[in-house]
Structures are given as C-alpha cells and as structure tokens.
Amino acid sequence: MRLHTRFHRTAALVAGLGLALSGLAACGDAGDGDAETVDVEVEEDAADAFDDGTRMKELAESGEITIGVKFDQPGIGFKGATDDMPTGIDPEIGKILAASLGIAPEDITWKETISDNREPYLIDGEVDLVLASYSITPERREVVGQAGPYYVTGQQLLVASDSDIDSLDDVKGTEVCSVTGSTSLENIEAEGAEPRGFDTYSECVDQVLSGAVDAMTTDGAILLGYAAENPDELKVVVDPFSEERYGVGYSLDHPEMCQWIVDTLTEAQDGDAYDAAFEATLGQSGVDTPEAPEMDACPE
Ligand code: GLU
Numbered sequence: 001m002r003l004h005t006r007f008h009r010t011a012a013l014v015a016g017l018g019l020a021l022s023g024l025a026a027c028g029d030a031g032d033g034d035a036e037t038v039d040v041e042v043e044e045d046a047a048d049a050f051d052d053g054t055r056m057k058e059l060a061e062s063g064e065i066t067i068g069v070k071f072d073q074p075g076i077g078f079k080g081a082t083d084d085m086p087t088g089i090d091p092e093i094g095k096i097l098a099a100s101l102g103i104a105p106e107d108i109t110w111k112e113t114i115s116d117n118r119e120p121y122l123i124d125g126e127v128d129l130v131l132a133s134y135s136i137t138p139e140r141r142e143v144v145g146q147a148g149p150y151y152v153t154g155q156q157l158l159v160a161s162d163s164d165i166d167s168l169d170d171v172k173g174t175e176v177c178s179v180t181g182s183t184s185l186e187n188i189e190a191e192g193a194e195p196r197g198f199d200t201y202s203e204c205v206d207q208v209l210s211g212a213v214d215a216m217t218t219d220g221a222i223l224l225g226y227a228a229e230n231p232d233e234l235k236v237v238v239d240p241f242s243e244e245r246y247g248v249g250y251s252l253d254h255p256e257m258c259q260w261i262v263d264t265l266t267e268a269q270d271g272d273a274y275d276a277a278f279e280a281t282l283g284q285s286g287v288d289t290p291e292a293p294e295m296d297a298c299p300e
Contacts (some may be wrong), residue, residue: 012070033194035075035087036280037105040095040174040273046102055254059128060101067094068113068249074225076133079110079142086110089221090131092277093248093265094151095233100264114199116181119144122251129257130249133222135183136296142227145254147261148247149293153221154240155184158208163226165215166237177204184218187242193217201226211231221282228285245293258298265295 043049059065068091070077079086085105095105112140113121113132121127122144136146158163165174172192178185180197189195195199196213198204205226207213216223223236248265250257268274269292278289 020214023164034087035078035282035284037085037087038092038095038273038276040099040105040279042099042104043102046100050260054260056101056257056258059103063103063107064109065098065101065103065107065129066109066111067091067098068111068118068121068130068132069094070114070132070201071112072200073133075224075230075282075287076222076225077131087281088150089278089281090133090246092281093129093268094129097248097261097264097271097279100260114181115179115280116199118170118181118249125253127252131243131280132249133219134247134249135244136247137183137220138266140249143252145250145252145258145299146247147258147298148265148295149245150248150265150289150295151221151246151278152221152293153215153244153246155187155242155244156220156223156240157212157237158205158216158223158226158234159216159220160208160211160231161235161236163215163235168238168241169217170184170219175215176217177207177214177216178217179204182218185245188217192240205230205234206208206235207291221287223288224282224285225291255299262295262298 005248047057050057051058069086071079075088077088077090079085086132098108111127113130118130118132118134136149138145158161165171168191174189174193175196176193177196177198178188185195185197201218201222204216206217220240227234235255274292275289281288
C-alpha cells in the first residue's frame with residue numbers, strides 16, 4: 001500500500017472474489033465484457049487539505065458532489081435501470097476525484113449527460129464535473145474547463161460482422177450515424193459520409209444492429225464496448241483516424257479545480273489506482289491498459 005503525504009488511495013481488497021488485478025481486487029463478472037467496480041480509499045479530514053474559498057473546500061465540507069457521466073456506453077460510463085451506480089472508466093476516475101475530497105462513492109450523485117449537454121450542464125452548475133468520454137478541444141475550452149487528458153483514444157467505425165466496409169474510403173456516400181454535439185459527427189462528415197445524428201450512442205448502435213445505417217462512428221474505446229456486448233453481430237474496423245483526448249470538465253467559475261484534478265490523477269497514475277480503474281472497466285472490453293498520458297498544464 002502506498003502512502004502519500006496529502007492523499008493516499010488504494011483499491012481495497014474485496015474478500016472472496018479472487019479477482020486479482022495487479023494486486024488489487026474488483027467486483028463483478030470478469031471476462032465477459034462487463035465492467036467491474038474498484039473500491040477507493042476515501043481521504044479522511046479532506047477539507048483541511050484545501051484553501052478556504054476554493055470549490056474543493058466547499059465540496060469537501062458539504063460531503064456531496066454531482067458528476068455527469070454517460071449511462072449507455074459499456075466500459076466508459078454505463079448504468080442500467082436497476083443499478084445503484086454506474087460502471088466504466090469515467091465513473092472510476094470520478095470516484096478517485098471524489099475520494100480525495102473525502103466523499104465516498106455512495107455519496108456521489110451521478111447525473112446522466114449526453115454529448116450535447118455537457119457544456120450547458122457545467123455552465124449552469126447542474127453538475128460539478130463532467131466525465132463523459134469528453135474530448136478536450138480548443139472550442140470547448142473557450143466555454144468550460146477541461147483538465148487532462150487521462151485517456152487517449154481515436155475515432156473508428158463499428159459495422160455489422162458481415163459488412164464489406166473496411167477502409168475509410170468505403171464510407172463515402174454511405175449513411176453513418178453518430179451523436180449530435182460530438183467530435184465524431186463533425187469528423188465523419190469531413191470524410192464524405194452521409195452523417196446521421198442521434199442523441200445517444202445506444203440509439204446509434206441500434207441503427208447498425210437493425211441495418212438502418214451502414215456504420216456507426218465514434219471513439220474506438222466506445223465502439224469496443226458495444227462490440228464486446230454483441231461479438232457475433234458487430235466488429236470495429238479501420239485504424240483510428242482522429243486523436244480524442246479525454247478530459248475532466250469543470251466550470252470556468254472555479255479555475256482552481258484544474259490543478260486539483262491534475263494532481264489527484266497524477267497521483268492515481270503514479271500509484272495503482274489508475275491501472276486498477278482501467279483494467280476493471282475498459283480492460284474488460286479487451287482494451288490494453290495504456291501508458292498514462294501526460295496531462296496538459298493548467299491555464300495560468
Ligand atoms: N469523445 C468525443 C467527444 O467528446 C466523442 C464521444 C462522445 O460524444 O462522448 O465528442
């Protein structure tokens with residue numbers, strides 16, 4: 001167990017499951033594409049670590065935080081109707097951040113965000129953080145804060161197993177669905193496809209499964225989650241053709257949150273928590289645990 005001067009955090013062992021992940025344990029069904037959840041160690045007396053007047057101090061003292069995540073992206077952010085908590089790399093990163101504020105996973109309010117409402121939710125204070133396959137872009141950084149990246153993926157295509165599409169050239173003139181307000185929809189239009197925009201990726205994947213569109217496009221990490229759920233019907237094709245750097249969204253009203261996010265995630269990367277979070281979630285969809293990406297410097 002690593003001990004740190006300011007925060008210390010390890011995944012706690014869950015007895016009896018025998019699911020060792022780099023010496024850490026997780027709960028859930030392993031090996032079938034289902035994400036698991038990792039226990040985090042919640043910091044005690046966390047509020048003392050933060051300066052008065054900071055949003056971190058306020059959140060730590062209130063013992064509450066609202067985090068916007070996706071509810072329909074297996075491995076990234078997923079919550080079934082009867083689940084208490086979402087699973088996926090994004091909620092796991094959210095749990096690590098909340099734990100550093102002394103907030104336990106069960107005290108986090110998880111709010112479903114779709115791609116198109118991530119900026120409005122942050123600007124209107126509907127959520128304190130967004131962790132929702134949220135690519136860092138200069139345009140988004142004009143209106144919200146984005147700390148990170150904590151993960152880098154790239155855009156690919158999801159097609160029916162018997163589809164002939166196997167290069168980006170093949171999508172020219174075909175109907176390809178994605179989600180409104182995403183980088184993916186803009187990028188595929190630039191490739192000459194007929195874009196079809198939906199609110200959510202789960203609606204889009206249904207279009208591919210029913211044969212209503214020729215392909216779906218978004219980040220490879222998202223597509224691999226759907227392919228893992230439907231291995232006989234779907235496959236992910238073409239090399240990544242964009243770079244999507246996932247960041248943690250916060251409000252520009254609280255610029256001090258950036259350095260806290262970067263410091264907390266750097267510590268998770270230096271210890272075991274980042275790898276454990278990854279292996280328990282996207283790792284279950286067959287994604288290799290990546291080298292933790294270097295994070296951007298926070299704005300002055
Ligand atoms: N990462 C891309 C984006 O932030 C696509 C995935 C999504 O829409 O959440 O737009």
